[in-house]
Amino acid sequence: MTATAYTADEIMTVAAARSLTSDMACFVGIGLPSTAANLARRTHAPDLWMIYESGTLGTEPDTLPLSIGDGVLADTADTVVSVPEIFNYWLQPGRIDVGFLGAAQIDRYANINTTVIGDYADPKVRLPGAGGAPEIAASCREVIVIVRQSRRAFVDKVDFVTSVGHGGGPGDRERLGLLGKGPTRVITDLGILEPDPNTRELTLVSVHPGTTVADVRAATGWDLAVAPDLAATEAPTASELSVLRSLTGA
Amino acid sequence: MTATAYTADEIMTVAAARSLTSDMACFVGIGLPSTAANLARRTHAPDLWMIYESGTLGTEPDTLPLSIGDGVLADTADTVVSVPEIFNYWLQPGRIDVGFLGAAQIDRYANINTTVIGDYADPKVRLPGAGGAPEIAASCREVIVIVRQSRRAFVDKVDFVTSVGHGGGPGDRERLGLLGKGPTRVITDLGILEPDPNTRELTLVSVHPGTTVADVRAATGWDLAVAPDLAATEAPTASELSVLRSLTGA
């Protein structure tokens, strides 16, 4: 296969899509997570069961939705339920395999901030807030985070814990009584990070083609650990790129 | 109008129907309450809004349902909701004006037993139990009880309080935090009883034609008080009887 040019967002989306399999139920956030989930459904995971927090269960949009509640999500869903039901009957009991989240800030233990930069009472930047993320992070069997990597986003300690990743380290999720395993993978435009099995600290496990470990460390606000068996992310295939571009209209 | 013969059950049903007005929402139990509510809707209360605990809201059956969940109730309803919703969203917040209940035993404070005759652990007769009655009795703005009068049914103290009427007397409902006014009227085949405004004790306020106060007292298991302004129940009209009989097929 000949090499094809692609953007950093494209390999991020493709890498995220590859984390999903056809037998999964996936709680999909809008934006990059939605693009990745729809890409997976159109490539290697045709039976991926997608839930959006607007209440659409098993939706199969033929175009990429622009909001979390586009009409196409309702039209193509197995069924549409109320918002209380999606959270109480579907998310909370731990029925969902994977939750897909974004982040404004993420720290070394994969705790996520989407609430505020600076002080809560006197914010530097007020962000949209929690939405369904705290409970997605708590209750899905595992969580995948998609976020562009930079020192502004990858901080040693988030200004505000909107959604709990691995708290302060090993055993914290269990102590807090959280059902799911928490973030098992963070996919960025530079590489892939996963919590170290022992320390729970986010560790670089794969770098994307053309990126160096030094690049990734330079974009990380803490002293980033690197896995001994560091992998190189496989470049997007022509087929993946073609489907992705038909989705995004790029 | 010429006198028409009617049964004791018929005047009981007619008297119950007359307690309902067209602007009310009524939580209807099966059997006598259902017959009375449907009679009211076909005579003086055409807009009576009937709810059955099976989840049918604003139902307008063209025949008398034989069970609480007949198909005709769903077919003619404004909407059908789930059983959790009927109890949580409709009954519990006090949206329903009148609850219609039956009883196996009822005592002088209009407490109702539909659970067991004799000892709970070693019953003489095991009855069907509570169903929705405890919450209907607690949450409807008022409760009307329809029950045939006898010493077996009208007891000084019920063997088991399935549904609270006026507890042990004045102030008990308020102490228990119950939302509604409780039973405001008990309609029997002999007359009509209402709680005394001061003592809350069921008091005979009306006797049906052909019945004496002595008859009613003989069918009551406590020393029944009689209202000073005791009324005589107006006999069913020919029109009421005709509609009732078309409903029951009698």
Place this chain on the structure above:
Amino acid sequence: MIVPLDEGIRELVHDGDTVALEGFTHLIPVAAGHEIIRQGRHDLTLARMTPDVVYDQMIGAGCARKLVFSWGGNPGVGSLHRFRDAIQNGWPVPLEIEEHSHAGMANRYAAGASGVPFAVLRGYVGTDLMGQTASIKTIDCPFTGERLTAVPALNPDVTIVHAQRADRAGNVQLWGITGVQKEAALAARRTLVTVEEVVDELEPVPGQVLLPSRVVTAVAEAPGGARPSYAHGYYIRDNSAYQEWDAISRDRDAFERWLESDVYGGARPAREGRIP
């Protein structure tokens, strides 16, 4: 996913399980109840808001050790005599009861479906149920201090419901009066659904409840499987059968003759088919 009914019961219902065959007058899973009798399941804890004729039959056949319920009667007819005989005389085996109100049971299933250990409601206050049923407690509102009632989540080992239709992937569609079936199914560890028919495509219907195949363990085709109750759009309620049950169930011998002729006599040979 789609299995014969006998296979579904064999795989999913075990002695000692807590089993809910739910249905609120409509869509009662009668065929499944009879298959449980035929397979001789025992020591079951049977849960249902409105145990009616099919539970009377299962109790009379000795399947149940305990009943969790809120109203046990023959709807429109009267009492359940096999249930009475079990409670009053321990025949054929003693029957323990855990008794609630409808609001309490509905909220117990809803809590079970929601993955929380209890539900809060206004209920039971002042009634004698509070003194008899251990699974009713009080709880204080942490904001207003008001005292309310708590009931524990009900999470059956198996919930069995009857529905109009399923597709070949095991998505289930029911409509009309849908009762507490969604909550009972979502609260269960395993769910078996009997259906009037398996179809290629589920045409949406107003008022439908759809149970996605992800929460359905197995589907068994059982046309008429809700008789003598009804299946909205398929057949109506056989009121005479409910009335006839009164006489049959009053007498132990008549009941045993009925069991022999109508349940064991109707036994079909076990067929092939396994649950994935």
Place this chain on the structure above:
Amino acid sequence: MIVPLDEGIRELVHDGDTVALEGFTHLIPVAAGHEIIRQGRHDLTLARMTPDVVYDQMIGAGCARKLVFSWGGNPGVGSLHRFRDAIQNGWPVPLEIEEHSHAGMANRYAAGASGVPFAVLRGYVGTDLMGQTASIKTIDCPFTGERLTAVPALNPDVTIVHAQRADRAGNVQLWGITGVQKEAALAARRTLVTVEEVVDELEPVPGQVLLPSRVVTAVAEAPGGARPSYAHGYYIRDNSAYQEWDAISRDRDAFERWLESDVYGGARPAREGRIP
């Protein structure tokens, strides 16, 4: 029952009220929000799970004293700049916030609709929201001892929703993504519904929510009243309007020009009609 929109707002929305204009991406009651601005309501506590452009507009116009919410953004575009300006700079008036998660807000409305003072959920544990929001507390299960989270019921003085249709008696029908509208309406002391059209008969639609007229205080016909959001079956979402809002809202002067031209300029004279 059926009133002009201006009359409905005048009668039902008062200064200082807690007001919920609900809608989850779909059926946002934008026309009602603009009428609230035109009538100069102030000191409102605005509640909504997903305050978006219309709340940004109401906040920028100075209607709100406080916002109760779980996600405040311009869906698919980014942040809300009038909301930011109010929080960061107190412009045009300071804005107090009470911040929850979606699960918390949904359960607050559900508790409000159910007539209980609080709801129980698994949520917030380990997050910094627990330390910032007074209306999040812990509660222990009286059966298992497990610690869970409690949130108080949310009972707006007025809930406003937009729906596809109502009949002349005031029964309201909405479908597609129905969000938390049923709960928000049932939790409120008064409910105003704007609709695409008033019809003689409400034909049932799969997936519909029906709000019986008994829980609807008033209905106002407002065709296109959800634009730039959408009304399933009537018109689609105007994504460009959401994108354009970003530039308008970043600048106070641009915002005030927009207010003048698009809200005050669009003011219609008060018409007759009273709420019964």
